[in-house]
Amino acid sequence: MTIAIITSEAVPFSKTGGLADVTGALFKEYLKMGIEAFLFVPLYKKTWEMFKERITDTGIEFDIPLGKATRKCKVFSALSNVFFISNEAYFGRDELYGTPYGDYPDNDQRFSFFSKSVLEAFKRLNIAVDVIHCNDWQTGLIPLYLKTIYSKADVFRKTISVITIHNLGYQGIFPPQTMDITGLGWEFFNMEAVEFYGNVNFLKAGIVGADIITTVSMTYAKEILTSKSGFGLDGILRKRADRIFGILNGIDYDEWNPSADRFLPYTYDRNRLSGKRKCKLKLIKHCTLDNVDAPLLSFVGRLSSQKGIDIFADAIPDIVAKGVNIVILGKGEDYFHKLLDSIKKQFAERIFFYSGFDEAIAHIVYAGSDMFLMPSRYEPCGLGQMIAMRYGTIPIGRRTGGLTDTIEDGETGFLFDEYSSSSLISCINRALKVYEDKGVWQRMIKNAMDRDFSWQRSAARYLKLYREFSRR
Secondary structure (H helix, E strand, O other): OEEEEEOOOOOOOOOOOHHHHHHHHHHHHHHHOOOEEEEEEEOOHHHHHHHOOOOEEEEEEEEEEEOOEEEEEEEEEEOOOEEEEEOHHHHOOOOOOEEOOEEOOOHHHHHHHHHHHHHHHHHHHOOOOOEEEEEOHHHOHHHHHHHOOOOOOHHHOOOEEEEEEOOOOOOOEEOOOHHHHHOOOHHHOOOOOOEEOOEEEHHHHHHHHOOEEEEOOHHHHHHOOOOOOOOOOHHHHHHOHHHEEEOOOOEOOOOOOOOOOOOOOOOOEOOEOHHHHHHHHHHHHHHOOOOOOOOEEEEEEEEOHHHOHHHHHHHHHHHHHOOOEEEEEEEEOHHHHHHHHHHHHHOOOOEEEEEOOOHHHHHHHHHHOOEEEEOOOOOOOOOHHHHHHHOOOEEEEEOOHHHHHHOOEOOOEEEEOOOOHHHHHHHHHHHHHHHOOHHHHHHHHHHHHHOOOEHHHHHHHHHHHHHHHHOO
16 A cells, blocks of 8 residues: 655654644654655745755656746655655745744745645656645635545555544635635535635635644544634534544654653653653753652643643642642644743742744653643644553543543543633642542552553554445
8 A cells, every 4th residue: 555645744844833843753654564655745945954965856746726826846855754845935944834923925826836746746657646635724625626636546556545634623714715726616515515704714624625624633533623613624524524534643753752761861662760850850950940849730732722821820839839840842723821830920930831843842741740730722733641641640531532542530540521720730639639548649650651542543443444445
């Protein structure tokens, strides 16, 4: 079986968030399994700066029509199975999708161009694949293109398309004139196709066109069929419910390995946990926090209301009053940066807040913390809780999406239901009560470290699904 992963970002080449971790790790896992796999990503400015010594020009270039205009595409490659779609005007920018002031206004052009260029590249490279696996709205046009504009191309004669919804809250919504840029006929501007409340919806194109629709946890696959969690697409998703499957993401066990983590001052495993205690002491010293014996609660992630920062911030005074130290590492909405800065000043000896992201600090936070907080409003999958468990740090999360599927309440972590600071505080109090019993807490640490969140398991499930639909 031959598989191509199409994505707007993938580690190690480009990254703004979890999408890059997931697509890069899945590609890596397929190669490890001996699968013939290809990866297609844009050639961003940052990608070129980091990898120009390894990237070569294939010599393939062609024009891509975008409405009345045409744009030149050049195809570059690395490692013989990674291909980069290049256009300096579209991808030679400082950021991937936009600036702190908002998205790039021509993202409809940029990702229409990327989607068409990928399919043209397949033809010119003469690569026939069994599966084209797309990810999120940036590649949403591809499944519909395969059913329309590219339906007669020999290279795609046996190809099935998959789209993975990593977060339904991001859909790629653009004004109606974007139809001309996509090259799709206006007959597709209707509620059964790409039209969405008078606009064009790229993710909806993928949902309508794909042979298989996956999302990143079993619970989230059910949640998106409801009006509460469907972000306006629940109707079309319910019509395609027989094609929707939930497959949990995994984490890269080479990168996230407490027994061989290059970022940790002390390594450890489930049978040798003394290194974890030493990491905690190092972390507390780095963060200049009081009382090394106090429970240490951490948060690593995007500072947004989706991640529950509003209820977390409301709960902080009560959490600190219980004798807990808090470490927060993240960046995001300006409002939450200012709010957390203000709270940090009130509790300077109990709270450490790092505004931004630092990989080395993140690793030691996962290792040195006792508990890891994920109070999300909604969470399609979540990687933080899996990484935390890998490092023997007990997750506290809201019962939603992938948190429901990965955290076993009272066994490997703690869950709460209502989205409120009072429910969060009650859940933390439950965790603190167990924390006092060192024997039970040690057992929970080992339970958490025993769980398998490797990509090997998730990749096997994808392969099974591909094969099932390839036979139809």
